[in-house]
Amino acid sequence: MLVKKLFTLVFINNEDQILLGLKKRGFGVKKWNGFGGKVEPNETILEAAARELNEECCVSVRPSDLKNIAHLEFTFEGQPTLMDVRVFSTNVFEGNPKETEEMLPKWFKNTEVPFDDMWPDDRIWFPYMLQGKKFFGKFHYEGFDKILNYKIEEIDCMKTFYAGRKST
Numbered sequence: 562m563l564v565k566k567l568f569t570l571v572f573i574n575n576e577d578q579i580l581l582g583l584k585k586r587g588f589g590v591k592k593w594n595g596f597g598g599k600v601e602p603n604e605t606i607l608e609a610a611a612r613e614l615n616e617e618c619c620v621s622v623r624p625s626d627l628k629n630i631a632h633l634e635f636t637f638e639g640q641p642t643l644m645d646v647r648v649f650s651t652n653v654f655e656g657n658p659k660e661t662e663e664m665l666p667k668w669f670k671n672t673e674v675p676f677d678d679m680w681p682d683d684r685i686w687f688p689y690m691l692q693g694k695k696f697f698g699k700f701h702y703e704g705f706d707k708i709l710n711y712k713i714e715e716i717d718c719m720k721t722f723y724a725g726r727k728s729t
């Protein structure tokens with residue numbers, strides 16, 4: 562049986578640019594990604610998303626300004642964990658992104674996202690996000706570089722999507 566672990570992933574948009582961070586340590590090291598991490602027991606998912614963003618690049622958002630735009634699931638061949646990732650975006654934020662111990666932030670044009678230095682699945686679902694679509698993606702990996710199989714689908718309403726799931 563798979564053990565689910567809940568994560569957040571936040572993208573900040575500014576006109577035709579998106580803020581990404583180069584992970585400096587730990588899981589996903591040397592990959593550009595959005596900002597996020599585990600949800601602590603004492604916080605809501607939105608609070609966790611805002612906290613991780615601030616911890617990782619010193620940008621502040623109000624949890625209520627975060628829009629839930631997607632849900633991603635990651636599993637790894639031979640491993641019992643399912644990473645359950647809620648994806649958020651917003652263009653309402655405060656502060657200039659600053660480097661932290663965990664992330665080096667940088668603005669990228671939406672047309673110049675560095676997919677060669679990102680998780681392989683990002684190349685598949687970023688186009689949905691950049692077109693303003695809501696979506697669900699499920700990716701099964703061998704190791705951390707090879708996608709064995711995946712599914713992606715557009716979603717009309719995230720609330721309806723979550724209502725139809727057994728948990729989270």
Ligand SMILES: Nc1ncnc2c1[nH]c(=O)n2[C@H]1C[C@H](O)[C@@H](COP(=O)(O)OP(=O)(O)OP(=O)(O)O)O1
Nearest residue numbers: 568569570587588589594596597598599646680682
């Ligand atoms: N495949 C893929 N594509 C895009 N984004 C992700 C993945 N896998 C992922 O894990 N992620 C995202 C989901 C989270 O935002 C991070 C991973 O969180 P992590 O840094 O491990 O969590 P923290 O709580 O910050 O961990 P600590 O290092 O502080 O313990 O990547």
